Amino acid sequence: MRAIRNGVITEVRGERLDGSRVYFCQVVQNPSxxxxxxxxxxxxxxxxxxxxxxxxxxxxxxxxxxxxxxxxxxxxxxxxxxxxxxxxxxxxxxxxxxxxxxxxxxxxxxxxxxxxxxxxxxxxxxxxxxxxxxxxxxxxxxxxxxxxxxxxxxxxxxxxxxxxxxxxxxxxxxxxxxxxxxxxxxxxxxxxxxxxxxxxxxxxxxxxxxxxxxxxxxxxxxxxxxxxxxxxxxxxIDRRLPEEELKIIVQILKDHPHVRGYHQLRTRKAGSQRHIDAHILLDDDLSLTEAHDITEDVEDRIRAALPNVHVHLHTEPYQREREHRREEHGDDVHLTPSDDANL
CATH class of the missing domain: 1.20.1510.10 (Cation efflux protein transmembrane domain)
Incomplete structure (x- = not known):
């Protein structure tokens, strides 16, 4: 997939010729x-x-x-x-x-x-x-x-x-x-x-x-x-990114139609370079290819929204991870608005 920085999302599609689902964004890049x-x-x-x-x-x-x-x-x-x-x-x-x-x-x-x-x-x-x-x-x-x-x-x-x-x-x-x-x-x-x-x-x-x-x-x-x-x-000492930038990241995760939840969001900055990693939860029945495409799309949206950013997302099955966290850790993940409505 693409490594996109400092771009602007112009279009999001969700179809393949064979009818399977794929999610990606088209980005206009700023100066190199x-x-x-x-x-x-x-x-x-x-x-x-x-x-x-x-x-x-x-x-x-x-x-x-x-x-x-x-x-x-x-x-x-x-x-x-x-x-x-x-x-x-x-x-x-x-x-x-x-x-x-x-x-x-x-x-x-x-x-x-x-x-x-x-x-x-x-x-x-x-x-x-x-x-x-x-x-x-x-x-x-x-x-x-x-x-x-x-x-x-x-x-x-x-x-x-x-x-x-x-x-x-x-x-x-x-x-x-x-x-x-x-x-x-x-x-x-x-x-x-x-x-x-x-x-x-x-x-x-x-x-x-x-x-x-x-x-x-x-x-x-x-x-x-x-x-x-x-x-x-x-x-x-790796202080997290400013609050306004964290809000942008969280909003992207919440607004994505296929991200059911997220947790372990961590950010830091090295010079002008931003480093972001998080765990995102997707539907349990997605294929590996579909989960990969969705994850790449989320990463691309974050890269387009913030300059000089390196994003690493770990994908987990939604229902299985929620059950694991409740049983082993006694807590839950951050849910997206669509999931909040279904509780």
Whole structure:
């Protein structure tokens, strides 16, 4: 049968020329996996090039200004370089097909890369906080004008790059790119904070504005890193799919005319790859071929409804399995609406 991803069901039939039953769906496919991989790689490469350029600009701004707020920006961008390189490497590896030693693919490489990016953010935030506290004790004069223009220019550039990478991350469901986009968005916000600090110092002459803003920026960086780490950790320990996606899967099982019930529905995510397995109950008198065709149809519907999904369904006889579960386990399966009405 077909291995269908990212498609849309357009037609369902149920006949053979010999009169026997067969159930399948006709699917229109979205862009190929190859095109999606290419899109992810381009976005990751753009991030690397952009961060190299921006970091060089911010280092120049720090050298000329001596501002600890600008230093926080430069260090943040150094972390962005490492993060974008990790994102680029991870999307290349995660898109490799499954092999004998990695039968579930390489999707979790993206999760590890995202976790590394989060730790980089936390480290950068901690260092900025340390430097800012030192400036409270020993304020130093700073040069504002050149640094101000450089930070404004880099912030405007980052708005465009982060928006593009964020859009690609949502379209391809890439955890590494999503973390990279969060990195760059945090860079935009911290740049705005640095601009505010430089303007306050320029017009008030009070040097403590610089470390005050740096402390606030370090808090923002630490918070952003913590959020990414928490979300990625949940993926690494195989948290189930989001509730809205579970509802889609359950609805497909309930709506299928030949699925009498289901149980042991389990889901998880590895990077952008979703893994779904469940036991479905079919009529006891179906032939092996008919049961196989129905199972393939259910799997195709799930693949059409969710992107980057691997589905494994185990077929069981309806009446026999219900009796077994009642006798051995003292419970029952989840019934479809048609079966609920017949109880």
């Amino acid at each position: 996996d190859g095109a999606i991989s290419q899109q992810k790689r381009f976005a990751a490469a753009l991030s690397v090039a952009s961060n190299l350029l921006l970091t060089a600009c911010k280092v120049v701004a720090f050298v000329f200004s001596g501002s600890v707020s600008v230093l926080s920006e430069a260090l943040h961008s150094v972390g962005d370089i490492v993060a974008s390189v990790l994102a680029y490497a991870s999307v290349r590896v995660s898109d490799l097909p499954a092999d004998a030693e990695h039968p579930y693919g390489h999707g979790k490489v993206e999760s590890f890369a995202a976790l590394a990016e989060a730790l980089l953010l936390v480290g950068a935030g901690g260092y900025v906080l340390y430097e800012a506290i030192g400036r409270f004790q020993d304020p130093k004069p700073i040069e504002v004008d050149l640094a101000l223009w450089i930070i404004v220019a880099t912030a405007v550039w980052n708005v465009g790059v982060s928006s593009y990478i964020g859009r690609v991350a949502e379209e391809t469901d890439s955890e590494a790119l999503r973390a990279d986009a969060a990195h760059l968005r945090a860079d935009v916000y911290t740049s705005v904070g640095v601009v505010v600090a430089l303007i306050l110092v320029k017009f008030s002459g009070w040097l403590l504005w610089d470390p005050i803003v740096a402390v606030l920026l370090s808090g923002w960086i630490l918070l952003a890193g913590g959020r990414i780490a928490f979300r990625t950790f949940e993926s690494l």
